[in-house]
Amino acid sequence: MGIYLPIAEMSVNIVVLLAMGAAVGFLSGLFGVGGGFLITPLLIFYNIPPAIAVATGANQVVASSFSGTLAHFKRGTLDFKLGGVLLAGGVVGATVGVYVFALLRSVGQLDLFVSLLYVLLLGIVGGMMLVESVNAMRQARKGVSVSLKRPGQHNWIHRLPLKVRFRASKLFVSVIPILVLGAVIGFLASIMGVGGGFIMVPAMIYLLKVPTNVVIGTSLFQIMFVSAYTTVIHATTNRTVDIVLALVLMIGGVAGAQYGAKAGQKLRGEQLRALLAALVLAVALRLAFDLFVRPANLYSLSPLEVI
Amino acid sequence: MMRLARIGLLAAAALSLACAAVRAQGPMPPVNPESIQIGLSTDRISITSNFSGADLTIFGALDNSNPLVSRQGRYDIIVVLEGPARPVVVRRKNRILGVWINTQSETFINVPVSYSVATTRPLQDITDTTNYRQLALGADNIYLEPLERTAGASTIQEFETALRQLKKASGLYVERVGGVQFLTQSLFRATLTLAPNIPVGTHKARAFLFKNGVFIKETSAQLAILKAGFEQSIFLAAHNNSFLYGLFAVALAMVTGWLGRIIFKRD
Numbered sequence: 001m002g003i004y005l006p007i008a009e010m011s012v013n014i015v016v017l018l019a020m021g022a023a024v025g026f027l028s029g030l031f032g033v034g035g036g037f038l039i040t041p042l043l044i045f046y047n048i049p050p051a052i053a054v055a056t057g058a059n060q061v062v063a064s065s066f067s068g069t070l071a072h073f074k075r076g077t078l079d080f081k082l083g084g085v086l087l088a089g090g091v092v093g094a095t096v097g098v099y100v101f102a103l104l105r106s107v108g109q110l111d112l113f114v115s116l117l118y119v120l121l122l123g124i125v126g127g128m129m130l131v132e133s134v135n136a137m138r139q140a141r142k143g144v145s146v147s148l149k150r151p152g153q154h155n156w157i158h159r160l161p162l163k164v165r166f167r168a169s170k171l172f173v174s175v176i177p178i179l180v181l182g183a184v185i186g187f188l189a190s191i192m193g194v195g196g197g198f199i200m201v202p203a204m205i206y207l208l209k210v211p212t213n214v215v216i217g218t219s220l221f222q223i224m225f226v227s228a229y230t231t232v233i234h235a236t237t238n239r240t241v242d243i244v245l246a247l248v249l250m251i252g253g254v255a256g257a258q259y260g261a262k263a264g265q266k267l268r269g270e271q272l273r274a275l276l277a278a279l280v281l282a283v284a285l286r287l288a289f290d291l292f293v294r295p296a297n298l299y300s301l302s303p304l305e306v307i
Numbered sequence: 308m309m310r311l312a313r314i315g316l317l318a319a320a321a322l323s324l325a326c327a328a329v330r331a332q333g334p335m336p337p338v339n340p341e342s343i344q345i346g347l348s349t350d351r352i353s354i355t356s357n358f359s360g361a362d363l364t365i366f367g368a369l370d371n372s373n374p375l376v377s378r379q380g381r382y383d384i385i386v387v388l389e390g391p392a393r394p395v396v397v398r399r400k401n402r403i404l405g406v407w408i409n410t411q412s413e414t415f416i417n418v419p420v421s422y423s424v425a426t427t428r429p430l431q432d433i434t435d436t437t438n439y440r441q442l443a444l445g446a447d448n449i450y451l452e453p454l455e456r457t458a459g460a461s462t463i464q465e466f467e468t469a470l471r472q473l474k475k476a477s478g479l480y481v482e483r484v485g486g487v488q489f490l491t492q493s494l495f496r497a498t499l500t501l502a503p504n505i506p507v508g509t510h511k512a513r514a515f516l517f518k519n520g521v522f523i524k525e526t527s528a529q530l531a532i533l534k535a536g537f538e539q540s541i542f543l544a545a546h547n548n549s550f551l552y553g554l555f556a557v558a559l560a561m562v563t564g565w566l567g568r569i570i571f572k573r574d
Contacts, residue, residue: 001357001359002357002358002359002360002503003356003357004354004355004356004357004358004359004534004538006534006537006538006539006541006542006545007541007542007545009504009506009507010503010504011358011359011360011503011504012503059556059557059560060560062557062560062561062564063560063561063563063564063567064564065564066560066561066564066565067563067564067565067567067568070564070565070568071568111409112406112408112409116406228557228560231553231556231557231560232550232553232554232556232557233553234553235545235549235550235552235553235556236549236550236553239545239546239549241545241552241553241556243541243545243552243555243556243559244356244538244541246556246559246560247559247563250559250560250563250564251563251567254563254564254566254567254568254571255567255571257567258567258568258571259571290407291406291407292405292406292407293407294402294407295400295407297469297473297476298399298400298401298407298469299397299398299399299400299466299469299470299472299473300397300398300400300409300473301395301396301397301398301470301473301474302395302396302398303393303394303395303396
């Protein structure tokens with residue numbers, strides 16, 4: 001069954017899009033990631049022009065992360081104060097990122113830069129998470145009770161000034177690392193066209209020592225606002241948000257996210273982290289494959305950019 | 308789902324039938340040279356939300372045809388629907404430090420976005436390459452103008468070939484052998500493929516007549532392919548009120564996310 005996309009100016013199969021949205025939505029609900037790092041490569045793989053895939057992916061992330069945020073808000077696993085500080089950093093980072101994006105595009109190597117960044121970040125984050133979660137699972141099997149939040153074990157981050165108490169997260173930590181983390185995520189989000197959850201979730205767990213149950217809701221909260229901001233920027237500067245494509249993806253995604261969030265509650269923290277790590281590594285490998293293996297066709301076409 | 312866009316038939320057909328009948332009685336060869344006409348019953352096609360590619364049928368008439376040549380099947384017709392021309396950059400990847408990177412590029416300034424061909428027989432059986440080149444006819448013979456010629460003829464040739472192959476692979480440059488059929492001695496029907504990703508804009512339909520491999524006559528007509536009302540409104544909104552459009556897209560996403568929560572009620 002075909003559907004015509006007015007901005008992408010092409011006809012695609014609506015069932016494929018719905019399935020794509022549902023699969024990504026399920027994973028996004030399960031892991032608390034926006035799903036941008038999955039939906040954008042999937043759309044490009046489905047022959048949607050990359051510029052439209054990035055912008056529309058951001059729009060779809062708004063829906064799935066809003067839905068997820070509501071679920072976590074209701075369950076009380078969302079730290080608004082922490083999310084707000086992250087968001088303040090995120091908006092600054094995203095604004096800087098948009099300028100860097102334009103700069104890279106004028107140099108002509110944006111695609112390469114984005115791919116390298118993906119492979120590097122996803123590879124490092126995925127690898128670290130996989131090692132940590134497998135160790136945790138092994139210890140849990142031996143009967144050792146493991147907790148990520150080890151009292152008394154504080155790193156340099158906890159010695160920074162401007163400390164603020166985050167009651168919902170049971171944290172007393174400086175706002176500086178939180179603002180910096182938010183800004184880095186916002187910057188990466190606007191360059192890579194993703195929400196940034198795959199970096200934010202592990203960073204919050206390992207660097208800030210935020211409890212795992214609060215991490216997902218809070219990161220979804222921040223992702224929702226950053227991707228909303230990115231969507232509006234793409235719509236005004238590049239006019240590449242395809243609302244029909246986004247709506248179809250959203251419908252599939254929202255449905256999938258509800259089941260994902262429920263499935264997530266049945267899994268233990270370290271199991272969830274191991275699964276997310278495997279997924280992140282798989283995407284990194286897929287992108288690395290394109291970078292390092294001789295492509296089937298060395299040539300590509302693109303419309304001439306009028307600068 | 309293939310939709311048949313029937314583009315209508317003309318009075319010219321009836322006229323030429325009459326002419327042919329008259330000529331058939333006399334032993335004299337026709338004095339007037341053959342000519343060809345095509346007609347579109349509409350000058351615009353709307354792309355609606357369920358568009359997934361279509362067949363476009365064009366009817367045409369062959370005037371003053373020689374019945375003997377006709378009977379031997381030595382008249383050939385090629386019908387082309389050519390999309391609007393746009394500049395295109397062709398990039399080539401090279402391996403640098405193990406990574407495949409776009410290094411070389413060539414820009415062509417007048418590349419038709421789509422090029423759909425229907426013929427009576429395979430192209431190579433109708434006439435030779437020299438003729439096609441002269442007429443710039445066929446996906447392999449369209450003249451592509453490079454933006455600059457600094458790279459040298461062989462490099463430009465290499466990028467040109469890659470461009471044609473990529474266009475064919477994307478389904479935008481298609482060829483339909485046997486897509487033109489003679490319904491009577493002087494009346495023919497051409498069925499062209501419109502790709503699902505056919506660009507909007509002014510398309511040019513052209514018909515070429517060959518007799519014994521010799522080019523006789525060409526005719527053309529214009530066809531506008533447009534987005535239908537809803538699709539066009541979205542497109543215009545995205546371009547004219549882009550900030551509001553962006554806000555609307557975000558609001559729509561939030562409403563969808565919220566509705567999903569209400570519908571599924573999963574906690």
